[in-house]
Amino acid sequence: MMKFHISTFGCQMNEHDTEKIIWVLEKIGYQQTNNRNEADIIIFNTCAVRKTAEDRAFGQLGELQDLKRKNPDLIIAVCGCLMQKEEIRDYFLSKHKHIDIVFGTNNIHKLPQLIDRHLRTGDKVIDVIEDTREISDNIDSNRKYSYKAFVDIMYGCNNFCSYCIVPYTRGRERSRSVKSIINEVENLAQTGCKEITLLGQNVNSYGKTLEEKTTFSQLLALLNKIEGIERIRFMTSHPKDFSDELIEAYKSLDKLCNHLHLPVQSGSNRILKLMNRNYTKEQYLERIYKLREEIPDIAITTDIIVGFPGETEEDFEETLDLIKKAKFDSAFTFLYSIREGTNAAKMTNQIPDEIKHDRFQRLLDVLYPIGLESNKRLIKTVQKVLVEEISKNDENILSGRTECNKLVHFKGSRDIIGQIVDVEITNVKTFTLEGRMV
Ligand code: 5AD
Ligand code: SF4
Numbered sequence: 001m002m003k004f005h006i007s008t009f010g011c012q013m014n015e016h017d018t019e020k021i022i023w024v025l026e027k028i029g030y031q032q033t034n035n036r037n038e039a040d041i042i043i044f045n046t047c048a049v050r051k052t053a054e055d056r057a058f059g060q061l062g063e064l065q066d067l068k069r070k071n072p073d074l075i076i077a078v079c080g081c082l083m084q085k086e087e088i089r090d091y092f093l094s095k096h097k098h099i100d101i102v103f104g105t106n107n108i109h110k111l112p113q114l115i116d117r118h119l120r121t122g123d124k125v126i127d128v129i130e131d132t133r134e135i136s137d138n139i140d141s142n143r144k145y146s147y148k149a150f151v152d153i154m155y156g157c158n159n160f161c162s163y164c165i166v167p168y169t170r171g172r173e174r175s176r177s178v179k180s181i182i183n184e185v186e187n188l189a190q191t192g193c194k195e196i197t198l199l200g201q202n203v204n205s206y207g208k209t210l211e212e213k214t215t216f217s218q219l220l221a222l223l224n225k226i227e228g229i230e231r232i233r234f235m236t237s238h239p240k241d242f243s244d245e246l247i248e249a250y251k252s253l254d255k256l257c258n259h260l261h262l263p264v265q266s267g268s269n270r271i272l273k274l275m276n277r278n279y280t281k282e283q284y285l286e287r288i289y290k291l292r293e294e295i296p297d298i299a300i301t302t303d304i305i306v307g308f309p310g311e312t313e314e315d316f317e318e319t320l321d322l323i324k325k326a327k328f329d330s331a332f333t334f335l336y337s338i339r340e341g342t343n344a345a346k347m348t349n350q351i352p353d354e355i356k357h358d359r360f361q362r363l364l365d366v367l368y369p370i371g372l373e374s375n376k377r378l379i380k381t382v383q384k385v386l387v388e389e390i391s392k393n394d395e396n397i398l399s400g401r402t403e404c405n406k407l408v409h410f411k412g413s414r415d416i417i418g419q420i421v422d423v424e425i426t427n428v429k430t431f432t433l434e435g436r437m438v
Contacts, residue, residue: 002030005039009057010047012235013170013199014080016150018045019141020108021079026142028112036067039074041115046080048165050337054082061096068098075118077101079108083128084169087340093126104128105170130171147194147386147418148231153181153219154200159238161265162276162343163308163336166201173202174209182222189228194420195386196223198234204241217249224253230420231386231403232256236263236303240278242287250295258295259405262288263303267322268315271308276343281322288326299329299374299404306363307336307356309347316359320366329374329404330431331367335360368430375406375428382438383408385423387416408433 004025008018021043022032033039042064047053061078068074076099082088084104093099101114106129118125143149156171157164185196198219200206206216216234223232232255237246239262250256262284266272269280291298304319323331335356338345383402391397391409398412400423409432410423423435 002040003033003038004030004041004043005033005036006043006045007060008045009053010045010049010080012150012197013152013201014045014047015144016141016152016199017080017105017108019143019150021045021111023140023142024108024111036064041075041077042067043077043079046078046082048081048085048088048169048339050334051339052337054088057082058092058095061092061099065096065098075100075115077103077111077115079103079105081105081165081169084130084171085165085341086130089126089128093124100124102126102128104130145388145418146192148388149188149193149196150199151181151184151188151196152176152200153198153203153234154206157201158205159202159278160276160343162274163305163339165339165342168341170201173205175200175206177210178207178212178214178219178222181219182226185223185226185229189226192228192418194229194418195231195233196229198223198232200234201236202238202241203234204237204243204246215245217243217245220249220253220256224255230255233259233405235261237261239264239284239287244290247291247294250291250298257403257405258297259299259301259403260291261301261303264322264326265303265305266308266311266315267319268311269318271311271315271318274310274344274347275305275308281318285322285325297404299406300326301405302326302328302331303334304331304363305334305336306359307351309336309344309351310349311336311351311359316362320363323363323366323370327370327374328367329406330371333360333363333367372428372430375430375433378402378406378425378433379428380425382422382424383433383435384420385410385435386420387412387418389417390414402433406433407431408435410435410437412437 006018008015044057046057064076078099083102100118114125114127154175156173157167158173160167204216207214264284267281385400385402385408387398387400389399396411397409399409408423422438424438425433425435427434
């Protein structure tokens with residue numbers, strides 16, 4: 001029996017692609033292993049969003065050379081966003097001659113054929129579809145958890161934020177049909193799934209490419225009716241498209257969790273313009289204030305980039321000011337990373353690493369206390385928690401997530417994993433809550 005090992009380097013979409021790859025390989029009888037040394041095929045599902053993810057994949061691929069020397073039959077396959085870019089693909093192939101198979105994000109279903117071709121001919125097999133208009137909707141996933149699942153609702157992105165490589169790797173925006181999404185979610189519900197996370201680069205523009213126009217809020221309303229599903233989340237929305245209709249959805253749909261991830265990227269209007277984000281700091285804050293007014297207990301998280309080309313101290317202080325006003329529950333923070341092919345990579349006023357790191361630290365110094373404050377408000381409240389796993393350090397401690405997506409640790413036994421239970425919050429830290437089941 002062939003064994004495969006797969007490493008995932010990127011975001012939730014990348015993770016979900018990994019679940020699809022596992023499904024495709026298990027369907028042809030391959031078995032997953034956690035040990036690279038015993039694998040017959042090693043797959044790297046790469047990410048292109050930041051240089052650090054690229055460097056990690058590149059470095060780890062280099063380390064596989066030894067394994068390949070010891071076992072010349074070992075098959076090394078590389079896929080994911082990085083492989084969608086011709087220059088990067090060619091660079092990887094020229095430096096790492098031991099790569100056997102390259103495939104992209106649009107032809108995961110063909111992997112068995114590609115392996116077969118490689119086994120028959122011994123040739124390097126490279127198969128990447130750059131035209132991303134088609135949606136291959138016939139792949140299932142072998143999901144990591146039975147009680148929660150990612151569901152793609154759209155692919156690609158049309159926004160062309162000037163720093164971002166995604167429109168060049170994942171192609172133009174296209175939506176999956178309502179019917180196929182509902183079908184998938186109904187099947188998930190039947191197999192005991194309680195929580196779905198809808199995935200798309202810009203879920204607010206869902207439906208624009210469909211013949212039968214459906215808005216994202218309408219899709220949410222349809223999914224809200226599916227019996228068995230208890231929680232609906234989504235990732236990621238764009239502030240410029242964050243509509244009143246969606247605020248209404250938060251109010252009217254009982255299964256839509258009270259958490260919003262709304263990447264702001266910067267608080268400086270000048271930088272937002274250079275980033276091609278199409279909203280101002282004031283417009284962003286107006287959306288947040290309105291949402292908090294309507295849904296007072298909503299948790300709001302964001303993405304922030306520091307050190308975008310030309311970012312001045314004043315621009316950066318605008319970002320700090322925005323964080324204080326928006327009172328984010330938490331944020332993913334990134335050092336700006338040059339991505340060849342994007343407009344921002346051509347800008348000549350790149351920020352020195354030293355300044356980037358200094359601003360990054362100052363950003364965290366402002367973010368963390370605000371996050372802690374918002375967690376403190378949960379002390380003594382009872383939260384509904386979807387129990388996810390046993391703690392790595394202590395098998396009597398469980399962890400799970402509240403509706404507002406905060407991680408909670410509490411005592412309990414493994415037989416309640418997958419259930420939604422009531423937990424009273426007793427203590428909080430910056431990133432986690434502690435509680436006891438009631
Ligand atoms: N440099 C740093 N961060 C980036 N992101 C996207 N592209 C870059 C880049 N070139 C961040 C954005 C986005 C998140 C997924 O990754 O904040 O929202
Ligand atoms: Fe990248 Fe902007 Fe599209 Fe998000 S919305 S994927 S940051 S181009």
